Amino acid sequence: MTRLMNSLSRPDRPRPALTYREVGATRTPETLPEGYHHLRHSAVVGHGRAAFEAAGAAVTTWRMHRATGARFLADADRAASGVVVEISTGIGRLRLGAPCTVIWTAYEDDRIGFAYGTLTGHPECGEESFIVHLEPDGTVRFAVTAFSRPSAWYTRLGGPVIPLFQRAYAQHLGRTLRRLVRT
DSSP states (O other): OOOOHHHHHHTTTTOOOOOOOOOTGGGGGGGOOOEEEEEEEEEEEEEEEEHHHHHHHHHHHHHHHHHHHHEESSSSSSSOOOOOOEEEESSGGGGGGEEEEEEEEESSSEEEEEEEEEEETOSSEEEEEEEEEEETEEEEEEEEEEEEEEOSSHHHHHTTTTHHHHHHHHHHHHHHHHHHOOO
C-alpha cells in the first residue's frame, strides 16, 4: 500500500488537497475549462439493460481500471464522493502514482459513473470522468471526458506526448470495458 493510502488511515493527518479550481467541470463535458488539454473519447461497449448494468458496475467498483493492468488502490469498494484512489504504473521505485479523489457520481436510470480530480502528488492537474450511458436504442456507450495540464516537471517535459498517452489509455479503458461486459 502506498504512502498516500497509509496516510488516509491516520485521522491526525490532513487529506491531500485538490490541485485545480474547476471542480465538477466534467459534469458538463461540452464546456470544459480553458487553459487545459481536453480529452473526449467514447466507445460502444454493449447493448441492452444487462450490458449497461454490467458496465456501470465494472466502472464504479474499479473493476475496469484494475483490469487494464494498472495498480489501482481505493479507500472504498465503490465510487462515492470523497473516496480517494491512486492509480500507478511501473515497478518498485520506478512506480509512478497518481492520487485522485472522487468528485461526483452518477447512479441514474440511463447513466452510471463518476469523475475524479487530481490531488497533490499527481503528475497532472485536472479532472476526468468515466460514464456509461444507455442510449434510447439500447446502445451502451462508455465515455471518458477530461481536462488536464502538467503539474510535475516530467509531465511538462513530456509536452505533447502526454495527451497521446492519455488518449491511448482512454481507448484501452473502452476496449477493457467492452471485454468485461461480454464475459
